[in-house]
Amino acid sequence: MTTCERSSTSTHAHPNATEALHRVKSLALCDPGFAVALQTSDSPQVASDLARQHGIEVSPAALWRHRGTLARGGQPTWRG
Numbered sequence: 001m002t003t004c005e006r007s008s009t010s011t012h013a014h015p016n017a018t019e020a021l022h023r024v025k026s027l028a029l030c031d032p033g034f035a036v037a038l039q040t041s042d043s044p045q046v047a048s049d050l051a052r053q054h055g056i057e058v059s060p061a062a063l064w065r066h067r068g069t070l071a072r073g074g075q076p077t078w079r080g
Helices: 017-030 032-039 044-053 060-065
Strands: none
Touching (some): 017 044, 017 060, 032 044
16 A cells, blocks of 8 residues: 655645656555546646645646646546
8 A cells, every 4th residue: 555645734835847747646646536636627727726735836837738647547638
């Protein structure tokens, strides 16, 4: 079983988009609730807001550029 270490109260800014995207991917792998919410998000903005709620600052643009690679099964894939 994989454990996931995260703080639900900390919101440290991560100016490095690569690091933030890595954190989003890692969280999606270890937190099924987050993964489902990410996969069913309607837009990169909604996904960015979701990540922010989990202490990860990532722009909608960075999420858009990496759509289809953030969670298992090639999800999410927002419409253009």
